[in-house]
Amino acid sequence: MTDNQAFKRYRNNVDLIYQDILARDGGKPPAEFIQCSQSEMGSADLSTDVYTSREIHDLEFETMWNHTWQMACREHAVAEPGTYSVYDIGKYSVIVVRGNDKKLRGFINSCPHRGTRLCDGWGNLQRIRCAFHGFSWELEGTLKEVPCSWDFPQVDSDNFGLPEALVGTWGGFVFINLDPDAKPLSEYLGRLPEHFQRWPMEDRYVASHVGKYIDCNWKVVIEAFLETLHVIGLHPESLKFFGDINSQYDVWEDEEYFSRMINPSGITSPHLKNRANDETVLTAAKEFGLCDPAATLDQSNTPRHLIA
Ligand code: FES
């Protein structure tokens, strides 16, 4: 990030960049909002191999998925002793379960006897029992029962607990890490929690969960949600109240694990050459559920104030 050509293009071509909009809003924006990394990631084409190559996929598992913290479920899904939720990533699977001691643990979802998958989905357990030969474990991971244990002289019950992944929580999310030597979640998150101080994620709940399997490399999906370039094509109805290309992207040199995109709402997209007036912006934002349907404009506010 030595060169900030991308930021210059943004500055020179977008009439109001995100920071201009903040300044125009008045007041004192939170410190995180006025940070601007002016990052530059280059414009060179990526090799299509990153989406199609088995070798790169394997390398991602070896160097990333096996070592990184990843969100496994919400805490409320595993709030009571015995509740569990299974998290799958590639060929790996972890059972997040709340023990009778109230502690959250993550067990490798593979039977230490012959490798059978132990659990699926989510629900309630009194113990973890393998469907194949019936070995079972306590919710805290210690071996509970081995059928015909007389014929397993080699099984030392003290050393036959379920192997664990690391577990951490932040903002009501449960994270797991497959690397026993990984740095703690709190270190990994860096300054991210500061950015969410105004929006305590632990106070949120899942009202509905809709999932869809998409037959593609994971990056194809993630990247589709990380750019605002698609708004004009896919949901142009948002342009009236959404500053798609006024958005700011930040990649910080001292933050290894998170970057961000911030989008301004309550402003018309620069794509609409004749900017909508404030009433039109507010009506469009209300239709989209972005603000109180009863909100009204007066001299002291703008659609941005009402949405915020
Ligand atoms: S494979 Fe699980 S008890 Fe045999």
Ligand SMILES: [Fe+2]
């Ligand atoms: Fe979208």
